[in-house]
Amino acid sequence: MKIAIFPGDGIGPEVVEQARRVLAALSLPGLKLFEGDVGACAYRRHGHPLPAETLQMAKAADAVLLGAVGDPECDGLVRELRPEQAILGLRKELELFANLRPAKSFPNLEHLSALKPDIARSIDCLIVRELTGDVYFGEKGRDRNASGDVVGWDRMAYDASEVRRIAHIAFDAARGRKRRVLSVDKANVLETSRVWRETMIEVAEDYPKVTLAHMYVDNAAMQLVRDPAAIDVLVTGNLFGDILSDQASACVGSIGLMASASLGARKTEFGTFGLYEPIHGSAPDIAGQGLANPSATILSLAMLLRHSLGLESEASRIEAAVEETLNAGVLTRDLGGEASTREVGDAVLARL
Amino acid sequence: MKIAIFPGDGIGPEVVEQARRVLAALSLPGLKLFEGDVGACAYRRHGHPLPAETLQMAKAADAVLLGAVGDPECDGLVRELRPEQAILGLRKELELFANLRPAKSFPNLEHLSALKPDIARSIDCLIVRELTGDVYFGEKGRDRNASGDVVGWDRMAYDASEVRRIAHIAFDAARGRKRRVLSVDKANVLETSRVWRETMIEVAEDYPKVTLAHMYVDNAAMQLVRDPAAIDVLVTGNLFGDILSDQASACVGSIGLMASASLGARKTEFGTFGLYEPIHGSAPDIAGQGLANPSATILSLAMLLRHSLGLESEASRIEAAVEETLNAGVLTRDLGGEASTREVGDAVLARL
Ligand SMILES: CC(C)[C@H](C(=O)O)[C@@H](O)C(=O)O
Ligand SMILES: CC(C)[C@H](C(=O)O)[C@@H](O)C(=O)O
Numbered sequence: 244m245k246i247a248i249f250p251g252d253g254i255g256p257e258v259v260e261q262a263r264r265v266l267a268a269l270s271l272p273g274l275k276l277f278e279g280d281v282g283a284c285a286y287r288r289h290g291h292p293l294p295a296e297t298l299q300m301a302k303a304a305d306a307v308l309l310g311a312v313g314d315p316e317c318d319g320l321v322r323e324l325r326p327e328q329a330i331l332g333l334r335k336e337l338e339l340f341a342n343l344r345p346a347k348s349f350p351n352l353e354h355l356s357a358l359k360p361d362i363a364r365s366i367d368c369l370i371v372r373e374l375t376g377d378v379y380f381g382e383k384g385r386d387r388n389a390s391g392d393v394v395g396w397d398r399m400a401y402d403a404s405e406v407r408r409i410a411h412i413a414f415d416a417a418r419g420r421k422r423r424v425l426s427v428d429k430a431n432v433l434e435t436s437r438v439w440r441e442t443m444i445e446v447a448e449d450y451p452k453v454t455l456a457h458m459y460v461d462n463a464a465m466q467l468v469r470d471p472a473a474i475d476v477l478v479t480g481n482l483f484g485d486i487l488s489d490q491a492s493a494c495v496g497s498i499g500l501m502a503s504a505s506l507g508a509r510k511t512e513f514g515t516f517g518l519y520e521p522i523h524g525s526a527p528d529i530a531g532q533g534l535a536n537p538s539a540t541i542l543s544l545a546m547l548l549r550h551s552l553g554l555e556s557e558a559s560r561i562e563a564a565v566e567e568t569l570n571a572g573v574l575t576r577d578l579g580g581e582a583s584t585r586e587v588g589d590a591v592l593a594r595l
Numbered sequence: 596m597k598i599a600i601f602p603g604d605g606i607g608p609e610v611v612e613q614a615r616r617v618l619a620a621l622s623l624p625g626l627k628l629f630e631g632d633v634g635a636c637a638y639r640r641h642g643h644p645l646p647a648e649t650l651q652m653a654k655a656a657d658a659v660l661l662g663a664v665g666d667p668e669c670d671g672l673v674r675e676l677r678p679e680q681a682i683l684g685l686r687k688e689l690e691l692f693a694n695l696r697p698a699k700s701f702p703n704l705e706h707l708s709a710l711k712p713d714i715a716r717s718i719d720c721l722i723v724r725e726l727t728g729d730v731y732f733g734e735k736g737r738d739r740n741a742s743g744d745v746v747g748w749d750r751m752a753y754d755a756s757e758v759r760r761i762a763h764i765a766f767d768a769a770r771g772r773k774r775r776v777l778s779v780d781k782a783n784v785l786e787t788s789r790v791w792r793e794t795m796i797e798v799a800e801d802y803p804k805v806t807l808a809h810m811y812v813d814n815a816a817m818q819l820v821r822d823p824a825a826i827d828v829l830v831t832g833n834l835f836g837d838i839l840s841d842q843a844s845a846c847v848g849s850i851g852l853m854a855s856a857s858l859g860a861r862k863t864e865f866g867t868f869g870l871y872e873p874i875h876g877s878a879p880d881i882a883g884q885g886l887a888n889p890s891a892t893i894l895s896l897a898m899l900l901r902h903s904l905g906l907e908s909e910a911s912r913i914e915a916a917v918e919e920t921l922n923a924g925v926l927t928r929d930l931g932g933e934a935s936t937r938e939v940g941d942a943v944l945a946r947l
Contacts, residue, residue, distance in 0.1 A: 322783075325783070327783055331784070357710050357711060357714050357820050357821050357822075358709050358710060358711070358820075359709060359710070359711055362709050378730075378751055378784075378785065379784055381748075383785070383786040383787075384786060385786060385790070388754050388756075390756065392754045392755040392756045393754065393755050393790055394752055394753070394754040394755075394790065395752065395753055395754075395785070395786040395787040395788070395789055395790030395791070396733075396750060396751060396752035396786060396787055397750075397751045397752075397785045397786050397787050398748060398749075398750060398751075399730055399748060399749045399750075399751055400746055400747065400748035400749075401746070401747055402740050402744045402745065402746040402747075403744040403745050403746075404740075404742065404744045429834075429837075431674075431677070431679055432683070432730075432731055433730060433735070433747070433749045434735040434736060434737060434747040434748060434749050435735075435747040435748055435749050436747070437747055438737070438745055438746065438747030439747070460837070460838055461837045461838050461840075461841040462841065464816070464838045464839070464841050464842040464845070465841045465842060465844065465845035466845075467842075468709050468710070468820065468842060468845040468846055469709050469845050470709075482781070483838075485781075485812070485813045486812055486813050486816045486835075486838060487816070488813075489813040489814065489816050489817045490816040490817060490819075490820060490842065492817065493816070493817035493818075493820040493821050494820055
């Protein structure tokens, strides 16, 4: 079992450090860890935010645990060298086509949401975002029109095979949940969405026990605020998924607790290759001060153990320990407490 | 002064009727009204959701007041004949490039929002959505890829002149408000967004007293939930605007109260040509029962008088009368009351 660890920038190294302690406490036999540079730190050391050796290390591993990427000092760089581009590069090169984001409120933390507590409390959905297609990786460019004005353009596209594989991820996930898939598109306007919708309907035939519903993205953005409890598994394209998954996180409220998995096409000996990371950013303003919340990274590690290493019971143990830590009131500043990054790590370890 | 009135489908005729009574009560000298068919009703009578005579009537008017469009009975029609396509047709043919949606909570109605009352109460923003460009009206199509899979694609694009004119609308509006423009894009991924952002920065130079900030769309979707009070004027493209404006409406809560203006490029004798409509849909489930809330249509009429006919004091009078009606507790079912569509109309008329 090989895990590549990329601590990244800002608070990345601090939060990853606590996940590493949790991992060590499990004493998994035959586990090998590798550490690589990605993001601003990689740019500074190697001149590129995604060095070839980092990519190689990821490809040779069963899973990647990532801290966070991004640094305001790098804002002046040309686009291709910006730390955030490393994220897109990893997704494309590792074919990480399925982004899974559970959005569920934690007990006693509903007050952190901007939604009314009873609505926040009711949220328990899984956002499944396609991650390697859509307008993200299509052709793009700049021309001039007849009047001499600059025109910026991007090609949005999905082919049926791309939709099919993300559909299977969503339907498979729904089988272990409330068996409802909500596919979000803009089929009243976009041809890309019409292929998306037709393919979803086609794949649904393989899952007679799961119900499929469709919703336009504008309506979905309303429903996520008005009645998020009605959503079980929401599956959508890369661009709409970028927007709706962040909106769902905001509805839950406690972003410092939200984990994510980006699964690839490659199967490993123990499961599916994937990259795991907290959904929060590198938070440069609080980096290095021991204030960051390591919970989302620790929960991302749990997802890694589950999906890439087939270690369900270890994953559940970690999740339970994090929940108990929260219940015990060991909270970092973002959750209204005063615990340090390391104290949260200690508390989780003590409950493992 | 010529106003074209298109009642449309579902609850459209009922809510428009009350707006028409309010308009009549103002006894505006020289006002001429015309009535046209659009949507499912037009499809049934003329075989097309946007008949040529309707379009002609709109073009000859200073402003259009629209009820709502859409009918589930028409769902089986080919796309071009679907009632909703009439909306896109009107936007394109009338060059309605600027959609304005004030999002503000009404006193004593904060409980209708899913957001906590103090957060809902703090919302007071204007969403400015570009309405004739982006991936909505670009080339689109279907091909097959090398493996024989169908590919759906759409071209997203903005040229600088399209961005420039919507930027001016946003900056001009900000001058009469808190003088802050938030431009929302996805410039870390899309070339379309990079042209958008550069052009916004260029136009901002003409408005030294207005501050311009930029935000990625995923972050904006979070901020609209977490801290909507921080937003004054939010300007964005057609696709992101479709999503964020509906999300903002959901945050306010009382969709039955929300009006919109879609301004065109053409100047009229008294202001700017525009189309005005409530943001709610045709609600076929409650059509014809006198349950619909006419307030959003009456408030859309107020926007019409202000922007297209230069009648600011009449517009303000109507807005005050609607607010007083709400304060007096004359509420339709969607707002928790029992008043009928006509009773709300009566109450507004009595307070005019
Ligand atoms: C950094 C950026 C390119 C990325 C995206 O848009 O996918 C981010 O917003 C995310 O959601 O992981
Ligand atoms: C009906 C549809 C094409 C339209 C849009 O996407 O613009 C609607 O959602 C709107 O916002 O007015």
